Amino acid sequence: MKLQVKEDRCSGCNVCRVVCTLENFSTVQPSQALLKIKGLFPDPGKYEIAYCNQCGVCAGECPEEAIKEVNSEYDIDYDLCTQCLICVDSCPFDVMVVLESGYPAKCTGCGKCVELCPRDAVLADQG
């Protein structure tokens, strides 16, 4: 699932980030979430959501060609990954993380953030 966001609907609750790490890493650890929320307070009083739009920059930068497009989503082939982490540094939205194992991780398009966002601020991109 490709994501889109409506930032003006976001209330900063971080439910998306908690369920993201549970679904993908079986842990309650929002610091490892594959999307980020930044509150702009006190002025102007709004939230910015950084998320993976499956732009593929990480795939283009990977020297091992370990990140491949499958059905409009980019997935990491961990059999090919050498933990060089160039992909993490290349992410234009800073939403890739490094796991304790040393491997990188990126949004898998699981859609859990879309399913649980109470505000419909994170949505499936229908376009």
Place this chain on the structure above:
Amino acid sequence: MLHGYAGKILKINVGSGKQVAENTPPELAEQYLGGRGFVARLLYDSIEPGTDPLGPANLVVIATGPLSGHLLPGSGKTHFGTLSPATGGYGDSNMGGHFGPALKYAGYDCLVLEGAAEKLSTIVIDNDKIEIVEDETLQGKGALVAEKILKERLGEDFQIITIGPAGENKVAFACISHDFGRQAGRTGVAAVLGSKNIKAVAVRGTGSIPVYNAKGAQQKGEAMYKVCFAKPGFKTWTPYGTASITSWVNEVGAFPTRNFQSSFAEFHNKINGQAVVDKLLITDKGCFGCPTPCGKYGYAKTALGNAYVEGPEYESIATLGGSCCLEEIEEVAYANYVCDQLGLDTISAGVVVSFAMECFEKGVINTAEIGRSISFGSLDDVVYLLEKIAACEGIGAVLAGGVKPASAAFGGGSEQYAIHVKGLEWSGYECRNAPGMMLSYMTADVGAHHNRSWALGYDISQSDADVSELIKAGAGGKMDVSSPEGKVDHVISMQHSRPLYDTLGICRLQTMEIGFETVHYEEVFELITGRKLSWAEMLAISEKIWQLTRLFNVKHIDGFGRSWDYPPRRFMEEPVTSGPNEGRYIKKEILDKMLDEYYEKRGWDSNGIPTPETIKAYGLK
């Protein structure tokens, strides 16, 4: 391993710099769950009688609960506790936001602060790296300003609590501020932080919390959100938040007006939830894990100035709007903003200011003492007094102790309308037509605060209807609520259920406002912690904590007993001046009858002291 918990209690002496991270005792978790339970037990065990609330031997305990930081609705709560400078007894306050979850991700269930730093300092907790950083450049900075400075300095991923000038100056109703608009407002915890020279605590937690059954907890947590999404109140209550109840409270004649002289404000439609949305709202602002954000972040334009401000929430509307008679929502919001920057609890601040206004009207204090004339309805006067209080200047130095010591200083019969219990100012519900709610305020452990038992809905509807249902039904024809029959049992029941949320580290509003069922918490608690406890068993723990906080007051307040459980004489002697309850009040004889029944059911003697048999029955010592 304690599943669900972070596993450590971090104790810091801010004077010596000594830090100890101890394992969270399993028996503490077993017997007191967390949050309010940890606060009550640790305070009771650690503070000696005769301790000065503003001295280095007092503690500030900051505790999360076993459900804080997990995937379930409202899991963003943090509980603060101390020997209260407002009451001299048990003090605690609960706050939403993101601080508690961050503390757990850093590895700590609980933070205990003791001692006093030599210079104004900030505690920086970056996972297991802890520093006490002297920084006098933050002195006098507004609570929101200080948070912004620290965010820019430390990074966006730090969660920060701050105090304002009021806390630095040890005002008895100084509040802790967080996330540009959430507060731990009540009982003066921020004054104790100020006495310790702690301007802020910043925490970054990047770790995880162990979960007994991660897959099961995830599935249950997801289901809990979907139950919330399906509640009618999810769509009808959320857009207005706590302010949605304003006009209902006014309609039933419980809206504090003119320092609680009346319980009805003609101008309620100008300061209700609709007014917040129409005139202020920029964005909804949710706490961690919240599906129903009550935080309404907005922008207010007034003749005095413009401000970004979170709120006003209902309580601020009631005390700054109703009690001080600010008739425009922009004015209420601006006064709210001034309180937030100064670090003053809006509830107590509104009641203290309206008390001063009535004192002036009645000639108890004069222009020379105040520095000017003041009147109800003037934003300029409200802000003038708030600034004097925060700075402890002139009349503000007297008012900074709260209405109880101020009325003792002013005399002139002002004790009659010093609206407090135990030294804590009354929050936003006038009760001369609501005996259950009156008893709730009288017997709350911290003083006149509504969150221990909000029996007003029961007083009006004689049912357990949630708030969204009450608002939908309106006041109707059920206004004869003057009978106290059956109220005591309901108050006791609520005094166990509502504080239980503070103990588990979660928000009660999903249940109280939109009717989310408690059975879900039993199930998710077991999946997260691996411990099977029914809601009834958790309530029994909450009941034990209620006994413990009463014992704390007995231990620390000289002569504590029945005389500390009465409302101001206004509520027992003076009729309401206008509105649907005009002419009504509750005679002391009726309150005495309710207190007798309450004490008996609590296992307390006729002076309100837990009997030795009761103490033994609850296994307390």
